[in-house]
Amino acid sequence: MSETVLVVDDDRVMRLLCRRVLERAGYVVIEGADGAEGIDLAMSRRPAVAIFDWEMPRLSGVEACRVLRGKPDLAGIIVVVMSGHDDDEHRAAARAAGADDYLVKPVMPRRLVECVGGLVGARAA
């Protein structure tokens, strides 16, 4: 059975890119356009991995991650935060919010597949 990956980004092009890349790698991809929608989808669809963009209207990716980590029944979901900020402060904040990994934009297709594959593989082992 293919794992499901939730991609939450307010940028349609970014969602499309992640979908193309992840679908080629064999994942099922579902999309959300903001943090709140992302949380709803995470609760209803229970994806293996949820990828949140940091900068989003309504609820930022880091806040969404924190909300997700506050729900014990969703603890199994791997959370990845991505952002255009390539610095230690943002990395540390994402880690503090409970994210399993942090991706810096631009996210290269290979890096995205490695990241998701690595986390899924580690969780399954």
Added chain:
Amino acid sequence: MATPAPPADGDGAAAELVVSRRALRRVSIGTAWFALAVAAVVLLGWILGDETLKRIVPFHREVSMKTNTAVALGLTGWSLWLSQLEKPGRAGARICAAAVMAIGAATLVEYTLGVNLGIDQLLFHEPFGVVHTSSPNRMAANTAFCFVALGLALVLVGRRAGKWCPTSVLALIVAAIAGLALIGIGMGVTAIPGVSQQARMALMTAITFVVLAVGCGCASPDSASVRRFFSAGSGGLTVRRLLPVAFVLPVALGSVRLAGEQAGVFGAEVGTWLLIVAMIICIGGVVWQLSGSIERGDRELRQAEHDLRRAVAEAERASDAKSQFLSAMSHELRTPLNAILGFGQLLEFDELDAEQHESAHHIVEAGRHLLGLVNEVLDIARIESGKLTVSVEPVALGPVLEEVGALIGPLGRERGITVEIDRGAGEPWRLLADRQRLQQIFINLLSNAIKYNHAGGWVRLYCEPGAGETLAIVVADGGPGIDSSDQDRMFEPFERIGEHAAEGTGLGLALARHLAELMAGSLAVDSQPGAGARFILTLPLSVSGPADLPPRSSVAVAIGPMPAGASGDVLYVEDNPANIALVESVCARVPGLRLRTAATGRGGLDAARSRPPDLILLDLHLPDLGGEDVLEALRSRPDTAGTPVLILTADATFGEQARLLAAGADGYLTKPLDVHELQAEILRLLAASGPESGSVPGPPAPAPSGRAAVIPA
């Protein structure tokens, strides 16, 4: 001293002087011409036998200027003029000056020994008794002394003797002697030196001496006294205002008093009283007026300082704004780049015809270039705002160069350049550097050397021990070389040189030098056009550190630049924030690793009991308990007895290491920590602790098989 005000000319008065050197030289030349003219007129008077011409000034009681005086004055003027020409005739000037000295000295010999050397009447004969001289046509003794001093001053013009400039000192002496004579002549006082009835300096001689002294002073513009006089500061202003007053006022007032007394207008007592009152009023007035000028200058200075401070603050604000703008800009540029690079790479992976594939490749390459530029702009902005930090640690050079070689190899092959990386012939060099930034510098230098090269050229990287505990890593190439005028410029941001200018970002070298300096090193270039270039990166060597530890398990080798994922809960018991920050950054590089920290031994034990971690990192020096006690307590409890413990400490002997391992520690690392060793140890212990608590997938291909193949490397 009646210094003629030099003409203010517009060709740039020196910043600290109110007059330019050119103006001073013009003054010197002017005084030289004046002396020459006086000499010519007097000699003409002697030829024609005209007494008025011999005296120049038509005063009844005035003595005539002697022929030797006129000749020596002429020679002095000539010497001064020669020394101040655009192309100074130094030899001629010295000969004339020596002749002046000789005339003065010979006359002094005549006076002191009471002999007649026959020089006085050499040119013209003057009958005895015409005027009051000790011998016919002999110049006064003080005049002769002045000539010796002036001659010496002109022989030594342009020289300095330590702090003193001999020319200006001698000129001051001449001015003082001539000034004394002038005062005496002016006031009709005869019983003072220089004004004796036997040999008295002629009025015109004294005036010419003063003028020539000024000329000699101006001929040494670097002397302290001349600089002080013409200084643009308050000191210069004071001296220029007060000195003339100090010379002229007493003479003028004294003359008035003398004249009044002689005419019987008032007596000696009233005369003295009037003199004192007049002096007080005049000097007081001048000082008051001067203080106003100084106050005004001070106000202007304060205003200027205030303006400067404001300008500096403004510039800093602008610089901050620029850094913020660049940072925001770099961030915003990443989003569109995401689409360009992402979709571009997806296209490349698709089945396209050759032309389409090449187009997609160009899109991706341009995107990568733009991304490099964005990253470098961001780094430069961080450096300028002081936000770029490096984490310096002992770094083994060999593995870094191995990675660099693998990354740079394709570019060299593509350009047909032979790239040779000499890793130091088995020398296990360890540098104190930031590993990632070090790699960045090497990539930058090597890719530059490849790009700016001849077809079929070569690039070589090698190491040389530097001064002290440093290592010089040299990137040499056989390329076209760099013109010396470009060598400094190319380290400035956005400066590019040569025909491949469009290829680089123009930021790489600026960034590389900044990074080298941040790591307490330096980056220099040594090149000549046509002879290749050598870029020399100098960095401090690591003298201590875990270099002696045996090589780690094979896991360390498998950890590439992008670590494989592992998951687990890590507890770090440590009180030093710097070490915590380091371990945090290490764990952040391993996806799936969660780090908790405790600052004390008890806190660590509590944390371990409340939620048993998959791995404990333990510092030996804790504020409350010893690390060994914590280890013992952990091992004694069933829920933490099996948890792997990695000891991190700065100071421990091999004996202690063995004891700790016997007490149940699973690993041991010494500080300063090697990031890669630490990462490898963490992954090794997590993997060893079993699948129920943590895991490491088989490196280096973390993706499930079959999926990774979809995206070619």
